[in-house]
Amino acid sequence: MVLLNSNGENQATNEPKYDRKSELKAFDDTKAGVKGLVDAGVTTIPRIFIHPPDNLDNTTRTYGNMNFPVIDLDGIGKDPIKREEIIDKVRDASETWVFS
Numbered sequence: 551m552v553l554l555n556s557n558g559e560n561q562a563t564n565e566p567k568y569d570r571k572s573e574l575k576a577f578d579d580t581k582a583g584v585k586g587l588v589d590a591g592v593t594t595i596p597r598i599f600i601h602p603p604d605n606l607d608n609t610t611r612t613y614g615n616m617n618f619p620v621i622d623l624d625g626i627g628k629d630p631i632k633r634e635e636i637i638d639k640v641r642d643a644s645e646t647w648v649f650s
Contacts, residue, residue, distance in 0.1 A: 574598045619643040 577598060580586055587596065621639045625632040 568597065570598055619647065 573596070577596070582589070619639070619642075621636060621643060623636060626636050627633070
């Protein structure tokens, strides 16, 4: 498996094999959530949240019998038109899925 950053660029390192399942469990066990990461001063996106572009080729993800919207935030800070499109998608998802 090749690790990619949010731009789809290779993040190959000399680290031992990445164990996403263990890292995800450790994250869940903290019960702090993403806010806990922000409060801890994390400034980069943890690897558990980065997926290869091949996994992002559609607009929904299925969990059980539910489909969740997937919104690609790439380019949100670079292109004003792209930013508006992303904001519209987030707005639609938040109204449809009632984020709290």
